[in-house]
Every structure is written in C-alpha cells, then in structure tokens.
Amino acid sequence: MEDASTPLLALVGVGKSFRNGIEALARIDLAVAEGAFLSILGPSGCGKSTLLRIIAGLTPATAGRVAWQAGDLKGRIGFVFQEPTLMPWANIRDNVFLPLRLQGKSRREEAPRIDAMLAALGLAGFERVYPRELSGGMRMRVSIARALVTEPRLLLMDEPFAALDEITRFKLNEDLLDLWRQHRCTIVFVTHSVFESVFLSDRIVIMTPRPGRIVSEVAIDLPYPRRGDLRTDPAYVERCGEVSRRLARATA
Amino acid sequence: MSAGWGERLHRIAAPLAVGLLMLAGWEAMVRINSIPPYILPGPLLVAETLWRDGPSLLVSLTVTLRISLAALAAAVILGGALAILFAQSRLLEISLFPYAVILQVTPIVSIAPLIIIWVNDTFLSLLVCAWIVAFFPIVANTTLGLNSADRNLVALFRLYGASRWQVLRHLRLPSALPYFLAGVRISGGLALIGAVVAEFVAGTGGASTGLASRILEAGYRLEIPRLFAALLLLSLTGIAIFAALSWLSRRLLAHWHESALPSEE
Numbered sequence: 377m378e379d380a381s382t383p384l385l386a387l388v389g390v391g392k393s394f395r396n397g398i399e400a401l402a403r404i405d406l407a408v409a410e411g412a413f414l415s416i417l418g419p420s421g422c423g424k425s426t427l428l429r430i431i432a433g434l435t436p437a438t439a440g441r442v443a444w445q446a447g448d449l450k451g452r453i454g455f456v457f458q459e460p461t462l463m464p465w466a467n468i469r470d471n472v473f474l475p476l477r478l479q480g481k482s483r484r485e486e487a488p489r490i491d492a493m494l495a496a497l498g499l500a501g502f503e504r505v506y507p508r509e510l511s512g513g514m515r516m517r518v519s520i521a522r523a524l525v526t527e528p529r530l531l532l533m534d535e536p537f538a539a540l541d542e543i544t545r546f547k548l549n550e551d552l553l554d555l556w557r558q559h560r561c562t563i564v565f566v567t568h569s570v571f572e573s574v575f576l577s578d579r580i581v582i583m584t585p586r587p588g589r590i591v592s593e594v595a596i597d598l599p600y601p602r603r604g605d606l607r608t609d610p611a612y613v614e615r616c617g618e619v620s621r622r623l624a625r626a627t628a
Numbered sequence: 629m630s631a632g633w634g635e636r637l638h639r640i641a642a643p644l645a646v647g648l649l650m651l652a653g654w655e656a657m658v659r660i661n662s663i664p665p666y667i668l669p670g671p672l673l674v675a676e677t678l679w680r681d682g683p684s685l686l687v688s689l690t691v692t693l694r695i696s697l698a699a700l701a702a703a704v705i706l707g708g709a710l711a712i713l714f715a716q717s718r719l720l721e722i723s724l725f726p727y728a729v730i731l732q733v734t735p736i737v738s739i740a741p742l743i744i745i746w747v748n749d750t751f752l753s754l755l756v757c758a759w760i761v762a763f764f765p766i767v768a769n770t771t772l773g774l775n776s777a778d779r780n781l782v783a784l785f786r787l788y789g790a791s792r793w794q795v796l797r798h799l800r801l802p803s804a805l806p807y808f809l810a811g812v813r814i815s816g817g818l819a820l821i822g823a824v825v826a827e828f829v830a831g832t833g834g835a836s837t838g839l840a841s842r843i844l845e846a847g848y849r850l851e852i853p854r855l856f857a858a859l860l861l862l863s864l865t866g867i868a869i870f871a872a873l874s875w876l877s878r879r880l881l882a883h884w885h886e887s888a889l890p891s892e893e
Contacts, residue, residue, distance in 0.1 A: 434783045455787055461780040464884040465802045477798070478788040506883045526788075 383407035384445050384530060384562050385431065391439030391587075392426055400426045402587035403440070408530075408564060410445070413556060415565045415573035415580045417619070419627060423588025424566045428455075428532050431564065449530055451479060454523030454561075456533040460515035462507040468494070468518050469503040475526045490525060496555065497521045513544035520552070524559060531556075533565045537572065549575055550604055557600065570623060574615045575602060582619075584626050591626045594619055669853040678857035685842060685854075685861055692838035693865060695751065695823040699758030703815050706759075707766030708808065714767075715774035715800060716792070725771075732764035736822060740829040754826040754838075761822030766811040773807025774800045806885050809877040816869040824862065 385408050392401040400423040408414055416424045429435040431442060432455055454475075462471045472493060476486045494500055497517040507515055516536060523531055537545040549572060556563055567573050573580050574596055582592040596615055598606065606612045651671045657663070658670035665673055678685070710728070714721035740757045747753035777799050785795050827840030837845075839858055846855040881888035 429783075432783075432787055434786065451789060453787060455784060457780045457784075459780065461778060461784065463781065463799070463802065465805070474784075474798070475788045478785065478790045478794055508884060 382410065382445055384410040384412075386443045387427075387431070387440065388443055389440030390427070390430060390437045390442065392423070392430065392435070393438045399587035401430075401437075402589050404588075404590060406581065406590060408562060409579075411560060411562055412579060413553075413563045413565065413577045415567055415577035416583060417567055417570065417573045417580050417623065418583035418588075419568060419585060422583040422585035424583050425534050427583075427588070428534050428564065428566050431530075432532050449528075451526065452529045454526060454528035454531040456516075456519050456523050456531070456536045458535045458538055460507070460512070460519040462515060462518055462522075464507050467504050467506055468499060468510075471507065471518055472521045472525055474522060479526070493521045493525045496524075496558075497551070511544075513540055513548065516540065516548065517551075520555070524555060524561075527559065528561055531561050531563045533563065535566055535568065538568070545572070546604060546607070550602075552576065553600065553602055570616055570619050571607075574598075574612065574619055575606065580619060582623055582626050592622045594622065666850045666852050669856055673853050674856040674860065677853040678860060681854055681857055685839065685858055688837055688839045688842045688858075689861055689865060692820070692823050692827065692840065692862075695754045695758055695826075695838065696819040696869070698755050699762050699822060700812075700816055700819040702755070702759045703763035703766050703819065704812060707763040707811070707815075708770055710767050711770035711774060711804070711808075712796070714771045715796070721771065728764060728767055731760055736761050736825050737829060740826050744826075744830050750830065754823060754830065757826030757829075758819050758822035761825070762815040762819040765814040765818065766808065769807040769811030769814075770804050773804030776807065777803040806877075806881055806887060809873075809880060813870065813873045813877060816873045817866055820862070820866050820869060 387404050387406040390401060390404040390406075391399070393399045404427060416427065418424050426435060430437045432453055434455075463474070466474075469490060472490050473483060473486065476489075477483070491500075494503060497520060499514070499517055499521060502510070502514070507518065510518070519536070537548055540548065552563075553576060565573070565576060578596055578600075580594045580596060581590050582594070583589065584591050594615075598609075598611060598615065655670045655672055658668060669677075710724075714725070736757055739760075743756050744750075744753045747756055781799055782795070785799055790798075823838065824840040827838045828844060831841065831844065839862055843855055843858045843862075846852070846858060878888045
C-alpha cells in the first residue's frame with residue numbers, strides 16, 4: 377500500500393565522506409513513502425545515524441541529494457535523539473514548549489496543544505517537574521512529546537529506546553505506534569534491534585558498515601494496530617527470524 | 629531527617645572544635661613563653677583589640693568593601709559581556725583571549741603603581757586594580773560555559789530554525805550559568821585581595837583609608853594586636869563574600885544543576 381503512494385522524500389545517490397577520509401555512506405538510494413514507518417536496521421558504526429542527520433539537514437551529504445516531494449519540510453521535521461536531550465534548567469512544560477517558542481508562538485495560545493501533547497504521552501501532572509526528577513523512560517516521553525508538538529510530517533528517531541530497560545521499551549513501542557496512527561506522520565526509525573524494528577515498522581532496510589550501504593529490504597506485512605500480544609505471535613516470530621537471517625548474511 | 633541534622637551538626641562542630649583547640653594552644657604558647665605582644669599577641673588580646681578598635685576599623689572596612697564590591701560588579705558585567713562577545717565569534721575569541729591571559733598573569737603589585745599614577749581618582753585607581761584581578765575567572769569560566777551547550781540541543785535549535793539570539797538566550801546562557809557562577813565565586817575573593825593589594829601599594833596616604841592601609845599603619849607603629857584584629861576582620865569579610873555568593877549560586881541552580889542537589893541518602 378505504501379509502495380504505491382508518492383514518496384515523501386527520496387535519497388538519490390547519497391554519500392558521505394568525512395574529512396579524515398573515512399567513507400561513512402556510499403550511494404544510498406532510498407524512497408520513504410508518505411505515512412510509512414520505516415526502520416533502518418544495522419550494527420553500530422554503519423552510518424545509520426549519519427543518514428538520519430543528513431535527512432534532517434543537520435549534516436550535509438558529500439554526494440547525491442535528498443529530494444522532497446513537496447518542497448522541503450522546514451519546521452515540519454521532528455527529531456528524537458538516543459538521549460532525551462532535554463534542557464535541565466527548564467521544567468517539562470517549558471521543554472515541550474521549546475519548538476513552538478523557537479517558531480515564535482505564544483505560550484498562552486499554545487497551552488491547549490501542549491496540555492494535549494503531555495496528556496497523550498502520560499505526562500499530565502508532571503508539567504512543573506524538572507527532567508532530573510524523572511526516570512529515563514519518562515524523560516524519553518518528554519522528548520517524544522517535544523518532537524510531536526509541532527505536528528511534524530516527518531519524525532526522525534535515532535535509537536531512542538536503546539538505553540531503556542526492556543519493559544519500558546516494550547511499553548514505549550506500543551505507545552509510539554498509537555501516536556504514529558493518531559498523528560499520521562511519517563517515521564524513520566534507526567535501531568539495532570531486530571525485534572523492535574519488526575514490531576514497529578511496515579518496512580525495514582538493513583545497512584552494513586564500511587562504507588555504510590543498504591544491502592537488504594524487507595516489507596513487514598503484519599496488520600496494524602499491533603499490540604503487545606503480537607510479540608508471542610508465530611507470524612511475528614517468523615518475521616523476526618527472517619530479518620535476523622538477512623542481517624546475519626549481510627554482516628557475515 | 630535526623631541523620632541530616634547529625635551531619636549538619638558535625639559539619640559545624642568538627643571544624644569549630646579544631647579552631648578552638650588551636651586558639652587555646654596559641655594562647656597557652658604566648659603565655660608560657662611570655663612572648664611580648666609586639667612579636668605575637670595572644671588571641672584573647674586580639675579579640676579585645678578588635679572589640680575596642682572595632683568601630684574605627686569597621687569604617688576602614690567599608691572603604692575596602694566598597695572597592696571590592698564595585699570591582700566585582702564591574703568584573704561581572706564586563707567579564708560576562710566579553711564572554712558573550714567571544715561566544716559570538718571564534719575569531720574574536722582567538723584574537724582577544726591571549727590579552728586577557730596576559731592581564732591575568734601580570735602580578736598586580738607590579739602594575740598597581742602605574743595605574744595609581746595614571747588614574748587620578750584614588751577610589752577609581754584601586755577599583756581598576758581590583759577589577760584586573762577579579763575579572764579573568766569570570767571571562768574564562770563563562771566562555772567555557774557558553775561553549776559547553778549540549779551538541780544535540782544545538783542541533784535541535786538549528787532544526788527549528790532558531791536565530792542566533794534565540795540560541796544565546798534559550799540555550800547558551802542557561803548552559804553557561806553554573807560556570808559563570810563558579811567564576812563569580814572565585815572572583816568575589818579575588819576582588820577583595822585585589823583591593824587590599826592595591827591599597828598596600830597606594831600606601832597610607834589619601835583621605836579614604838581602607839583596611840589595608842590600617843594594617844600597614846599598625847605595622848609601622850608596632851601595634852601588632854591591631855594588625856591582627858584588622859587581618860581577622862579582612863578574613864571574616866572574605867568568608868562572608870564567599871558564603872553569600874555560594875548561597876546565591878545554590879539558589880539560582882536549585883532544581884536542576886548537580887552542584888546544587890542535596891547529597892544522596
């Protein structure tokens with residue numbers, strides 16, 4: 377279904393070489409369909425984070441280009457880092473308000489939107505709390521709320537749950553899928569977990585390092601909404617096996 | 629809670645006990661060896677002198693304190709402004725920073741006479757000397773702080789198209805606050821030292837005599853108990869400045885910075 381629609385963005389021959397001569401990415405061609413949940417799966421050091429930063433415009437590509445379907449999405453891109461990356465001096469409400477503040481929006485007018493976002497991520501009642509008073513999982517929720525508050529068309533996530541315990545990670549995976557379906561945005565999700573990528577995405581691309589390139593692609597045809605009980609479903613386990621085998625072959 | 633009180637009691641009682649023991653030893657040594665007061669006065673005599681000369685010494689202290697606080701204020705304003713300027717342009721930082729270092733490493737005693745000759749007004753010349761000593765920690769620390777903003781937060785600000793001013797106002801300045809306050813705490817003590825050194829160089833002359841000139845004067849006249857009393861007053865002032873700035877720092881950083889958090893139970 378996603379393959380048939382027009383892509384939101386397309387990477388055309390994107391490459392990245394660092395000044396020290398290391399080639400991080402080589403000739404990446406990748407189209408991301410509007411509304412897709414795409415995971416980029418690969419071992420650490422394969423350039424998947426660099427790829428994400430190139431899409432966000434935070435790092436320039438040294439070859440190729442990023443083609444956007446409808447002009448560029450300036451201000452309509454959300455980014456979630458591996459660390460929550462919150463401002464420690466600001467309370468939760470001010471942290472979530474940050475992107476709107478930078479876009480010149482007024483705090484009073486945006487209050488309902490911020491409240492709704494905090495509620496959607498289970499952060500109601502924590503408005504005046506400071507980041508250090510929260511657990512890692514809750515901090516990551518704040519980070520996701522901050523990324524979604526601008527109603528982005530594209531959400532880029534760089535191993536956001538890698539540092540969390542598995543119980544928290546499972547819960548956040550399910551909540552993220554709910555948010556994705558409510559907000560109807562496109563998500564590009566970088567991870568090194570096979571199980572996470574299969575659970576979340578409708579499409580997975582597998583990358584290998586030195587230089588980083590896409591070696592394999594898998595469509596995950598499991599129906600949404602996906603719930604926690606999917607994790608024990610034979611269909612899910614079978615897909616995980618398939619992706620694991622491809623990953624093993626690619627990195628062998 | 630009771631454990632907290634116990635620790636707090638220890639933190640006050642332990643150094644106090646050491647202090648009292650040392651003072652008692654000092655007094656005993658002076659008495660047993662019958663050391664004359666113009667060589668070394670006992671602490672009781674110093675306390676007595678402080679009590680007697682207190683009012684006149686306090687007048688001198690206000691002169692020194694005014695110089696110190698004015699120098700600290702100038703260091704905060706000019707040091708902070710210079711650091712912000714540095715943060716705007718790497719070229720500016722590279723060009724000017726070495727001169728700030730030169731100013732810092734030049735012994736104030738050696739340039740104070742020149743400054744006192746060049747600047748006509750006594751108060752102003754002493755202020756300039758104290759300022760030179762005090763401003764470097766603020767410049768150096770604040771510059772470091774402004775450049776220590778979380779790289780991912782910087783990226784996030786760029787992603788949302790933040791202006792230079794927004795990055796400074798909402799990211800670099802808050803990130804620099806703990807560093808700036810650490811600099812101010814060091815500068816507070818240095819401003820007092822700078823003021824005292826400058827007064828020493830300026831000598832006892834001049835209508836407005838600060839505490840340092842009283843120390844010099846007492847030394848010349850061999851009024852050693854008064855010298856000790858003035859010295860004691862100076863130390864207490866330095867401690868008070870440090871304590872006040874530490875309190876301010878903790879107040880401003882409460883909620884978020886590691887340095888202001890209570891220790892783990």
